Every structure is written in structure tokens, then in C-alpha cells.
Amino acid sequence: MPSGAVHNVINTLSLLAVGSAAGYATQRGLIRLEAGAVLSFCGAFMAGTYLLSPDLDLAEQHVSSKRNWGWLGFLWVPYGWVFSHRGLSHTWLVGPLTRLVYLALLLCGPVLLLRDPILHWQLDGVTRGPLYDLLKSFQGFWLRPQVARDTLIALALGYYLSQWLHLIADGVAPDMNVRFNRRRSR
Numbered sequence: 001m002p003s004g005a006v007h008n009v010i011n012t013l014s015l016l017a018v019g020s021a022a023g024y025a026t027q028r029g030l031i032r033l034e035a036g037a038v039l040s041f042c043g044a045f046m047a048g049t050y051l052l053s054p055d056l057d058l059a060e061q062h063v064s065s066k067r068n069w070g071w072l073g074f075l076w077v078p079y080g081w082v083f084s085h086r087g088l089s090h091t092w093l094v095g096p097l098t099r100l101v102y103l104a105l106l107l108c109g110p111v112l113l114l115r116d117p118i119l120h121w122q123l124d125g126v127t128r129g130p131l132y133d134l135l136k137s138f139q140g141f142w143l144r145p146q147v148a149r150d151t152l153i154a155l156a157l158g159y160y161l162s163q164w165l166h167l168i169a170d171g172v173a174p175d176m177n178v179r180f181n182r183r184r185s186r
């Protein structure tokens with residue numbers, strides 16, 4: 001199986017290829033892309049490649065996607081315990097979802113802790129300008145989280161494409177066969 005570094009190279013080159021094709025199609029007037037959607041797509045693709053790779057099912061060992069979390073890498077160790085390598089984590093639809101759900105669970109703690117301080121944040125002391133606008137919109141999003149449909153689609157496409165490229169490189173066919181009993185090999 002390809003190592004983490006090989007997966008990263010395959011994914012990054014693929015993103016460059018998709019980007020070049022999209023750039024060419026845009027120039028020819030074949031498609032029209034919103035900057036926000038492009039940014040969301042690329043961001044989700046990079047996060048999926050470097051931070052949320054299927055190989056986090058080996059997080060109890062040293063894998064590149066765990067290392068990229070820095071000192072927070074230990075947070076993924078329980079994920080590695082729960083999911084056997086190349087099992088449910090390496091399926092096409094549910095696998096990527098398991099990591100999003102796990103991430104959401106990880107974020108529950110900080111969100112609950114920060115909820116009140118952020119809602120009662122006084123911005124009076126902050127001079128009006130880019131920083132003020134940023135904090136204000138963050139507060140607004142916190143109060144009423146809403147993401148535009150196009151942004152959501154771009155995020156999902158970017159994330160899933162990064163995951164599927166990993167599975168293709170691993171030789172996992174797009175089926176729902178969950179291989180729980182496979183011997184643990186990278």
C-alpha cells in the first residue's frame with residue numbers, strides 16, 4: 001500500500017491537474033466558478049488529504065495525517081482503536097463520514113466551552129476595521145450558523161474527492177464491502 005507521503009503526492013498532483021483543467025475550461029468560457037466555491041473545494045480537499053486521511057485508522061501508530069495535527073495528534077488515537085485498518089474507514093461513502101462525525105465529536109467540547117464567552121463578547125474595545133469585521137461575522141455565524149448551498153457542495157466535493165483518490169491508490173473498489181477481518185497492513 002502507498003505510504004502517507006505517496007498518498008499526499010498523488011492527491012496534490014491530482015488537485016493541480018483538476019485546477020489546471022478547471023482553469024482552462026474557465027478561460028474558454030465553458031464553466032464559471034465562484035471564488036468562494038473554489039476556495040472551499042481546495043480547502044476541503046487539502047484538509048481531507050493532510051488532516052482527515054483514511055489512514056487515521058492507524059492513529060495509534062505514527063501516520064502522516066496524525067503527525068499533521070501536531071501535538072493534537074493524540075486526539076485521533078481512539079479513532080485508530082475503534083476502526084481497524086482498511087475496514088469501515090476505507091469505504092467510499094461511510095468511511096469519510098466516520099471521520100467527519102469523529103471530528104464533530106472532538107469539536108463538541110471546545111464549542112460548549114467557548115459558546116458563552118463568544119456570545120457575550122464585547123467588541124467595543126476593538127477598533128473598526130478588518131479585525132472588527134472578522135470578529136463580528138464570526139459572532140454572527142456562531143449565533144446562526146449557515147453555509148450557502150454552493151459552498152456546502154464545493155466542500156463535500158473537495159473532501160470526498162480527496163478520500164476517493166486515497167482509496168483508488170489503495171486499490172479499494174467502490175463498493176460497500178467492509179473488510180473487517182483483513183490483516184493489519186498499511
Ligand SMILES: [Zn+2]
Pocket residue numbers: 001054055090166170186
Ligand atoms: Zn489507506
